[in-house]
Amino acid sequence: MKRLGHAVLGLLLLMLAGVLAWAVSLPVAPGQDVPAHIAGSLADSGVSHPVTAVLLNFRGYDTLLELVVLLVALAGVRCLAPLPPPSGGGAVGGVLRELAALLLPVLVLVALYLLWAGATRPGGAFQGGALLGAAGILALLAGRDRFLAVLEQRLWLLAGLGVGVFLAVAAGTLVWGGTLLGLPPEQAGILILVIESFALLSIAVTLVALFLGTGELEDRDP
Amino acid sequence: MAALSLLPPALDLLLAVALLLTAWRALYTRALFPAVVFFVAFGMLLALAWMRLEAPDVALAEAAIGAGLTGALLMAAVARLRGRDEDKP
Amino acid sequence: MTGQACYAVLGALLFCLSFHALIIAVHPLRRLLAVNVMGSSVFLVFIAGAGPRDPLPQALVITGIVVAVAATALGLNLLLRLAGPAEDDRPSAGQDGS
Numbered sequence: 001m002k003r004l005g006h007a008v009l010g011l012l013l014l015m016l017a018g019v020l021a022w023a024v025s026l027p028v029a030p031g032q033d034v035p036a037h038i039a040g041s042l043a044d045s046g047v048s049h050p051v052t053a054v055l056l057n058f059r060g061y062d063t064l065l066e067l068v069v070l071l072v073a074l075a076g077v078r079c080l081a082p083l084p085p086p087s088g089g090g091a092v093g094g095v096l097r098e099l100a101a102l103l104l105p106v107l108v109l110v111a112l113y114l115l116w117a118g119a120t121r122p123g124g125a126f127q128g129g130a131l132l133g134a135a136g137i138l139a140l141l142a143g144r145d146r147f148l149a150v151l152e153q154r155l156w157l158l159a160g161l162g163v164g165v166f167l168a169v170a171a172g173t174l175v176w177g178g179t180l181l182g183l184p185p186e187q188a189g190i191l192i193l194v195i196e197s198f199a200l201l202s203i204a205v206t207l208v209a210l211f212l213g214t215g216e217l218e219d220r221d222p
Numbered sequence: 223m224a225a226l227s228l229l230p231p232a233l234d235l236l237l238a239v240a241l242l243l244t245a246w247r248a249l250y251t252r253a254l255f256p257a258v259v260f261f262v263a264f265g266m267l268l269a270l271a272w273m274r275l276e277a278p279d280v281a282l283a284e285a286a287i288g289a290g291l292t293g294a295l296l297m298a299a300v301a302r303l304r305g306r307d308e309d310k311p
Numbered sequence: 312m313t314g315q316a317c318y319a320v321l322g323a324l325l326f327c328l329s330f331h332a333l334i335i336a337v338h339p340l341r342r343l344l345a346v347n348v349m350g351s352s353v354f355l356v357f358i359a360g361a362g363p364r365d366p367l368p369q370a371l372v373i374t375g376i377v378v379a380v381a382a383t384a385l386g387l388n389l390l391l392r393l394a395g396p397a398e399d400d401r402p403s404a405g406q407d408g409s
Contacts, residue, residue, distance in 0.1 A: 009334060013327045020323035024356050025316050035365045050366035051279045051373070059370060066374045073381035080388045114282070122278035126373055130286035137294060203377075207291055210384035214298045214391070234314045238321040245325055245348050249332035254340055261344055268351055275318060276363050280354075283373045287380050292347065295380070299340060299387040303394060 046188025047119040055124065056192045060181045064170065067163045067199060070206045074159055077213035100142035107135035115200050119189065125196040129203030136208035155209060162202030166195050234274060241267050254303065258296045265289025315359045322355030339390040343383060350379050 038050050038058065045053035055063050111132040118124030139147050151158070169191055174180045183191050244267060248260035265288045272281035326349060333345035354372045361368040 006335075009331065013331050016330075017324055017327035020326060021320045024319040024323050024360060028360060034367050035362060038366055051369050054366050054370035055373065059367075062371070062374055066377055069378050070381050073385045076385045077388045080392050122282060124279065124373075126377055127279070127282040127286055130283065130291055134286065134290055134294075137291075207380070210381070211291070211295055211298065214295050214302075214384060214387050230314065231317075234317045238317055241321060242324060242328070245328055249329060249336075249341065249345055249348065254338065257341065257344060261347070264348065264351075268355075271318060271321075271355070272358070274314060275358050277358055277369045277372075280358065280369050280372050280376070283376045287376050288351070292380050292383055295384055295387055296340070296344070299391060302391055303340065 044185040044188070046183060046185065046190075046192050049118060049120055049122070049124075051122070052118045052124050052192070055126075056195060057183055057188060060166075060170075060183075060195075063199075064163070064166045064181070067166060067202065070203065071159060071163060074206050074209055077210055078155075080213065096142050100138050100144075104135055104139060107131055107138070111135065111200070111204075115196055118196065119193070125199040126203060129200045130207065132200060132204035133207030133211075136204055137211050140208065140212070151205065151208065151212075155205070158205040159202050159209065162195075162199040165198040169195055237267060237271055237274065241271065254300045255297075258293065258300055261296065262289050262293035265293065315363070318359040319356055322352045322359060325349075325352035325355065339393070340387070343386050343390070346386075347379060347383060350375065 035050075038054065041058075042048065042050060042053055045057040047053050047056070111128040114123040114128035114131060115125060116123075118128070136147070136151075169183075170181050173182050173184070177184055241264060244260050244264040248257050248264055251257045251260060265284060269281045269285040269289065272278070272284055329345045329348035329352060333342055333349065336342045336345060354375060357368050358372055
């Protein structure tokens with residue numbers, strides 16, 4: 001009976017695969033030319049890279065709510081798992097420690113470069129934030145307990161800063177410009193850079209905290 | 223020159239087959255740890271696919287977040303689950 | 312077949328493969344893997360279906376990737392909680408086994 005069920009399921013999904021493959025290869029009905037539309041208003045967005053313009057300006061609302069989603073996920077994880085106690089350090093392998101000492105500055109530098117590059121070419125707060133988060137995880141694995149202590153004390157401040165600054169900008173544009181997140185073209189560049197800088201920090205801290213909730217710093221001997 | 227123009231489609235096909243294979247191994251390998259490793263490989267190949275689709279921003283995000291951080295999270299979870307119910311499909 | 316159509320069809324196949332794994336799988340971590348692959352396949356269809364160098368789907372997919380990792384982290388914590396505290400060695404728990 002179970003075998004029959006699996007066979008029927010496989011058959012149904014094969015049919016679904018066929019229909020989907022056929023459907024996605026149908027020509028798309030020509031609608032509005034979105035890329036041309038975006039390229040047309042790129043000059044007013046404050047950045048010259050279209051993806052960053054969409055993320056931080058044209059659809060900034062999405063990005064704001066995405067940062068909120070990260071915060072909510074962090075809240076959920078924090079409810080489930082407490083931060084691990086610092087284990088005193090010192091017991092981490094020498095290779096890992098040396099590797100971290102070598103890689104950490106480079107990772108931080110590349111993350112900041114990605115943030116800066118986002119204005120004109122591929123890059124941005126999310127990619128940079130992920131890289132900075134990876135650097136944070138490496139630091140934790142290498143036994144940097146001071147970093148863990150800072151994280152423990154200031155977790156919600158650091159993780160909430162991105163949303164806070166984004167909301168402050170949103171409120172500012174609402175008061176002075178009249179539209180929520182309607183960035184004025186003259187100041188859009190600097191505003192986007194400010195939002196992205198704090199978002200970078202918050203994304204990195206949130207990702208490290210999510211990792212801390214999931215994993216234990218297992219490589220250490222007490 | 224004719225061989226050169228055939229190269230991109232062949233590359234796309236190769237990448238598609240590799241993606242399917244790694245996804246299949248990630249989803250059907252019995253042990254969890256190899257499955258996670260295949261999942262990370264899948265993420266890295268997907269980053270290559272984003273480059274082929276001219277989406278470098280997505281490729282960066284996929285390599286850093288989709289493969290890197292998700293992989294780290296999954297491995298940490300597998301390490302904590304280890305020794306209990308590892309051989310369920 | 313052009314490159315774009317190739318990746319769109321690949322997305323459809325990956326979706327069905329991971330859907331199958333999602334239904335069949337017993338271990339919750341495997342289901343999380345399946346959901347992740349499923350999300351990636353939807354992103355593939357989304358980007359391959361749009362025109363080349365269309366920034367709008369790219370931005371939305373970047374958003375989607377970050378949301379996916381947040382959801383995965385939450386799901387992993389839930390399943391670790393479901394699995395209960397480990398009976399085996401947990402040095403940080405402060406108990407001396409044997």
